[in-house]
Amino acid sequence: MTTALRLLAALAAGLTFGLGLSLSGMLDPARVQGFLDVTGAFDGREAWDPTLAFVLGGAVSVAGLGYALARRLPRPAFAPAFDLPTNRRIDRPLIGGAALFGIGWGLSGLCPGPAVAALSTGALPVAVFVAAMLVGMMAHHRFAARA
Amino acid sequence: MNTYASGLAGGALIGLSVALLMLLNGRIAGISGLVAGLGRDRGLRRWVDTAFVAGLIAGPAVFALITGAWPTMRFVAGLPILVVAGLLVGFGTRLGSGCTSGHGVAGLARLSPRSLAAVLTFLGSGMLTVALLRALV
Incomplete structure (x- = not known):
């Protein structure tokens, strides 16, 4: 019973995430890149697009309320325990990985959530990006196994 | 609804999902961690994460059913650049343990200093990349 509820909860959360991305405009690579294009505003070539800041602000606020509530609960509704990251170090893999991710994000206007969600649109560029992303993830898996 | 209002409302839905x-x-x-986990995890966890990703992919289709239109997508790069970008995003999000959702939304909502450092780094390198792209191309 709990297993079925857990599957259903994951499906509902995933669907809510995908609907939120769709409504927010963040599936649109031009809009995302427009947010990252801060120099465009300075030289007046094109207006800076602040939408991403509204999306992030709305998301962090609501998630923050949920997490504050979670801290008061002994355990999640359908699982034995909260599964939280324990690594608190700000180290070179964290910064180097985030820097590499930012380059790819800036080049394409795509990050993992919107890219995976947009697979349902059937757009070829999305499929190509996601395929390359999976290869990148597998490459890291090998790299990490050797290191 | 204007773009800022729909951005805020869509963001709130994303936050609700995270909560x-x-x-x-x-x-x-x-998302990067969940997707990478699909290839590694076994047992119930794999099924649960698959259910989340299935829901995520269904999201834009359900949005299209409700509103009568698919979300707008204007691509800013050709296929060769998208391959390079995809490789960087895949490798980078695993090395850095997260992306815009894990560090950006969930990490900031937990007030994690580690996630804040990651967010500032990928925002900075993303902005620098677009600035260079605009200057060179």
């Missing part, structure tokens, strides 16, 4: 996954299943909704 629900923690309150109900005890999991961080980090």
Whole structure:
């Protein structure tokens, strides 16, 4: 019973995430890149697009309320325990990985959530990006196994 | 609805999803981690993460059913650049343990200094990349 509820909860959360991305405009690579294009505003070539800041602000606020509530609960509704990251170090893999991710994000206007969600649109560029992303993830898996 | 209002409302839905996954299943909704886990995890966890990703992919289709239109997508790069970008995003998000959802939404909502450092780094390198792109191309 709990297993079925857990599957259903994951499906509902995933669907809510995908609907939120769709409504927010963040599936649109031009809009995302427009947010990252801060120099465009300075030289007046094109207006800076602040939408991403509204999306992030709305998301962090609501998630923050949920997490504050979670801290008061002994355990999640359908699982034995909260599964939280324990690594608190700000180290070179964290910064180097985030820097590499930012380059790819800036080049394409795509990050993992919107890219995976947009697979349902059937757009070829999305499929190509996601395929390359999976290869990148597998490459890291090998790299990490050797290191 | 104007773009800022729909951005805020869409963001709130994303936040609701992140909150629900923690309150109900005890999991961080980090898309890069969940997707990478599909290839590695075994047993129930794999099924649960598959259910989340299936829901995520269904999202834009359900949005199209409700509103009568697919979300707008204007691509800014050709296929060769998208391959390079995809490789960087895949490798980078695993090395850095997260992306815009895991560090950006969930990490900031947990007030994690580690996630804040990651967010500032990928925002900075993303902005620098676009600035260079605009200057060179």
